[in-house]
Amino acid sequence: MSATALRAKPSKSLQKGQQTKAAIVDAALGLAAQIGLEGLSIGALAELMQMSKSGVFAHFGSREELQISVVREYHTRFEDEVFYPALKSTRGLARVRAMFANWMKRTSVEIDSGCIYISGAVEFDDRPGIVRDALAESVMTWHSAMKRAITQAKEEGELKADLDESQMLFEIHGLILVLHYEARFLRKEGSLQRAMTGFDNILARCAVPAPDVAVVPKTARKVSAKSTGKTGA
Template sequence: MGLEGLSIGALADVTGMSKSGVFAHFGSREELQIAVVTEYHAKFEEEVFFTAIREPRGLPRLRAMFERWVRRVSVEVDSGCIYISGAVEFDDRPGPVRDALVGMVKAWHAALHKAIVLSVQAGHLRADADVDQIVFELHGLILSLHHDARFMRIPGALSRAGNGFERTIQFYATPLGLEVDRLHPVPKNGAPRR
């Protein structure tokens, strides 16, 4: 359905409310779309970011962020990712919905950027690591994962995304970083370590 498919009338039908009742709550279709994007972002932060920042700074945290992001995409294979579908729908359409989407994706990129910088500062990644390039590569892996798993239905897409992450980390990691990464595996059940 995508964000463009959202409407006051459709939401009224699904919820059993009157159109005027839904309109009174949101005020406009655009506000409804922004509310959906905001709710999606809050859930993304809860499932991906807030659990990952409980991991030790450096590669353990960066790995947790990526692995939880992959897990989130794997859950969304049937429903789709609002960040990705929204980028396609609103890439050339200025306005508040696009602005909200861009702001949320930029916030996530900033969090990744910070995690990579902290990995460099901790000595886990080389001092000459190109932080922006790493963010680009990690985001590119997620876009490819979404495309191959959701659109193409190619088996093994999750493994390929994980392999891409490993190659990126191997390229930039220091011996200390590799040792720390080995000693602090991310729990596979997604639960943060206490």
């Protein structure tokens, strides 16, 4: 066997292992959305993937590592759907609006499928450890990005100079949490629209009002044009 072939075999094996691990994480993410991170187990995933427990265990080493892999995958997908598309919007209030719109779009889907961030917070809020740390770090990373967008909008002069960015972020995040509670738990109709209205109310209070533009009547413009000898606009 040639040296090239010897080098190629481990590469293919590694690629297959990565694909298998990605498939397990994908299945685990779907399961965690339904039953929570605490409901995940090596045995349940082995059965779901039609693999041996040892085969699943070999990719993670522990249940906690499996849970953390799920948290990281969820965060990656969240960024791909919510954060990165919003960067195409102009820096300032347009980007803040885009980030919230994308967040709402994902939330509307998760009303049925479940949100790892919200269910995970309930499960791990009072349980110190590496899973809780991974969850909190992911949420804080997103919050930092949202707060940065708010700060930039303030720097652009689109939000009031005395605005408390942390307070605005708190209220926006509150809309998402209430939406989940009302729409997913209480099954109240119109919750999505109320959340959007709530966001508009926040902007109405925090944004710098657009300058009033005086509208000159056409008759006045004609009189002015005659007095200056110019044609009417």
